[in-house]
Amino acid sequence: MATQTITTDKYKLYPSPRNRTKDVFAHEVFVPYPYAIIDLDIMELAGKTTLFAACRLSDMKMGQVVTFELEADRAKFERLFTPD
Numbered sequence: 001m002a003t004q005t006i007t008t009d010k011y012k013l014y015p016s017p018r019n020r021t022k023d024v025f026a027h028e029v030f031v032p033y034p035y036a037i038i039d040l041d042i043m044e045l046a047g048k049t050t051l052f053a054a055c056r057l058s059d060m061k062m063g064q065v066v067t068f069e070l071e072a073d074r075a076k077f078e079r080l081f082t083p084d
Contacts, residue, residue, distance in 0.1 A: 008054070011065055013028060013052035021048055022052055025067040027074040029081075036083040040066070047071040049058040 002050050006013040006024060013021060025048065031038065039058035054065040069073040 001012060003061075010057060011052075012055040012057065013065060014054070016053070017052040019050045021050060023048070023050060023051075023067070023069075025050065025069045027068040027071050029066050029074060029077060030046070030054065030063055031081070031083070032061060033079060033083045034062040035059065036064065038066060040077075043077060045076060046070055047073050049073065 002016075004015070006015065008024065013024065034053065038051055040051060045068070049069070050067045052067070054063055055061070058061065068077065068078060073082045
């Protein structure tokens with residue numbers, strides 16, 4: 001089964017099979033570590049989130065994009081996330 005990509009103004013996104021929704025939310029964080037393990041469940045975020053493997057179109061840098069329904073969750077993620 002082929003993975004459907006999503007192209008935005010900033011990124012080419014490859015959805016994680018663990019996502020519960022296909023939405024790309026307004027609040028986002030680009031993580032420049034394509035192989036880092038991002039476990040959103042342990043962060044106990046209040047709103048919905050989605051995780052994508054990503055290519056940043058401005059410089060073709062690979063990484064991951066996490067999108068958040070709530071701005072507070074984005075801030076909490078940035079505070080808690082540390083790459084492996």
